[in-house]
Amino acid sequence: xxxxINAKRFDAVSDILIKPLxxxxxxxxxxxxxxxxxxxxxxxxxxxxxxxxYIHVPSAWIALMTFLxxxxxxxIGLAFRMPFGFIINKAVAPIGAIxxxxxxxxxxxxxKPMWGTWWVWDARLTSVSILFVFYLIIIFINKSFENNxxxxxxxxxxxxxxxxxxxxxxxxxxxxxxxxxxxxxxKLSKPSIDPSMITPLIIMTIAFISIAALIAxxxxxxxIITRENI
Amino acid sequence: xxxxxxxxNFYFREYKVNLSGIFDILTNITFFFISIFIFIFSxxxxxxTLSLLGVGILWTLLLLxxxxxxxxxxxDDFENGSLIVLHLNGFSFELISILKTISHFFFVQFPFMMxxxxxxxxxxxxxxxxxxxxxxxxxxxxxxxxLGSISSSMNLLNKRNxxxxxxxxxxxxxxxxxxxxxxINIEDNFNSLINILIGLLxxxxxxxxxxxxxxxxxxxxxx
Numbered sequence: 447x448x449x450x451i452n453a454k455r456f457d458a459v460s461d462i463l464i465k466p467l468x469x470x471x472x473x474x475x476x477x478x479x480x481x482x483x484x485x486x487x488x489x490x491x492x493x494x495x496x497x498x499x500y501i502h503v504p505s506a507w508i509a510l511m512t513f514l515x516x517x518x519x520x521x522i523g524l525a526f527r528m529p530f531g532f533i534i535n536k537a538v539a540p541i542g543a544i545x546x547x548x549x550x551x552x553x554x555x556x557x558k559p560m561w562g563t564w565w566v567w568d569a570r571l572t573s574v575s576i577l578f579v580f581y582l583i584i585i586f587i588n589k590s591f592e593n594n595x596x597x598x599x600x601x602x603x604x605x606x607x608x609x610x611x612x613x614x615x616x617x618x619x620x621x622x623x624x625x626x627x628x629x630x631x632x633k634l635s636k637p638s639i640d641p642s643m644i645t646p647l648i649i650m651t652i653a654f655i656s657i658a659a660l661i662a663x664x665x666x667x668x669x670i671i672t673r674e675n676i
Numbered sequence: 677x678x679x680x681x682x683x684x685n686f687y688f689r690e691y692k693v694n695l696s697g698i699f700d701i702l703t704n705i706t707f708f709f710i711s712i713f714i715f716i717f718s719x720x721x722x723x724x725t726l727s728l729l730g731v732g733i734l735w736t737l738l739l740l741x742x743x744x745x746x747x748x749x750x751x752d753d754f755e756n757g758s759l760i761v762l763h764l765n766g767f768s769f770e771l772i773s774i775l776k777t778i779s780h781f782f783f784v785q786f787p788f789m790m791x792x793x794x795x796x797x798x799x800x801x802x803x804x805x806x807x808x809x810x811x812x813x814x815x816x817x818x819x820x821x822x823l824g825s826i827s828s829s830m831n832l833l834n835k836r837n838x839x840x841x842x843x844x845x846x847x848x849x850x851x852x853x854x855x856x857x858x859x860i861n862i863e864d865n866f867n868s869l870i871n872i873l874i875g876l877l878x879x880x881x882x883x884x885x886x887x888x889x890x891x892x893x894x895x896x897x898x899x
Binding site for chain 1: 843850894
């Protein structure tokens with residue numbers, strides 16, 4: 447597993463990984479969209495709008511996961527002085543921002559027919575929009591510092607401070623009385639969702655994760671090439 | 677004893693620097709009052725609306741106007757070399773950030789605290805609410821000073837994007853404004869909310885020296 451912390455190993459391993467990832471992402475996206483749009487049943491209450499969930503939930507998971515990855519790599523970069531952590535930080539921030547935006551927009555499109563409004567100020571929605579602002583600030587930091595060494599350390603410190611938002615997002619549906627529903631799928635209990643709906647959800651999640659990983663690998667490789675000293 | 681004398685000298689210098697730049701602070705306070713006027717013109721001068729919205733408006737404007745001058749937090753000392761001189765005199769960067777935070781609290785946030793009574797007269801806030809507002813602002817402004825220390829030390833070498841520091845502070849000040857406005861507006865919930873606010877203050881006061889000390893060190897090494 448040394449390729450996760452070493453730039454040269456990562457470069458070598460990603461060359462092997464990239465073709466299977468392209469195949470997996472295309473295949474799973476096609477199968478997942480087929481399942482999500484045609485083969486899965488309509489909800490008895492929500493009708494066809496339940497299909498937005500197959501986009502919304504995976505992108506929300508990826509939005510959170512990207513920030514978690516950035517937090518871990520900030521610790522690796524700052525504490526163990528491995529510059530590869532900073533490379534990852536710079537590469538994956540826009541991906542997280544885009545997936546957070548997809549999550550917010552798709553949730554808003556679902557909310558208009560279901561809740562009757564595009565946006566409510568409940569805890570989950572607010573904390574996710576703050577997550578989006580965090581991603582934007584990280585991108586701004588990456589764009590506005592001239593000195594490379596300063597930029598990566600400052601953005602890592604900001605990510606570490608900003609990671610207080612992650613548990614707030616995760617537990618916001620339990621701590622506050624929100625309009626957003628609590629987590630349906632959790633590790634500790636049986637999911638409260640029908641198997642005919644969880645299959646496309648899982649397929650779409652795999653597809654989304656592989657797409658995100660693909661973009662991340664390409665961005666990290668570019669970053670490794672353009673960087674002077676690793 | 678020598679150390680305490682150094683700290684006293686530090687605050688004496690801060691006092692002199694802030695006294696020479698007193699018109700910056702006065703401009704800040706003028707900005708605060710003018711924005712209150714603008715808010716009143718935009719929502720209308722009815723007493724019911726103002727007493728409903730007053731506390732929220734006041735807190736928002738206090739927040740915005742106290743983040744206006746954040747760029748000067750470390751910038752002047754950094755550019756004229758005072759930070760290096762302080763460090764050579766045996767002050768670690770962590771200690772410098774604590775001292776500067778307390779000095780920012782006294783010399784920049786204190787004038788805002790003094791202007792709260794006048795502003796609450798303008799916005800028709802009752803006397804009991806004003807006491808709560810004052811208390812919440814004493815705690816909240818110290819949190820703002822800590823956040824300002826972190827963000828302005830991060831942006832010392834940022835020569836292009838001047839507003840980034842203020843945006844960072846504003847993002848992290850969302851919980852402060854939630855709890856302090858809740859403290860004033862929600863009845864019989866005073867104790868729990870003030871405990872949360874003090875807890876936030878202690879957390880951020882503990883994080884502040886490490887984060888801003890690291891950033892100051894980074895900025896001085898790479899300038």
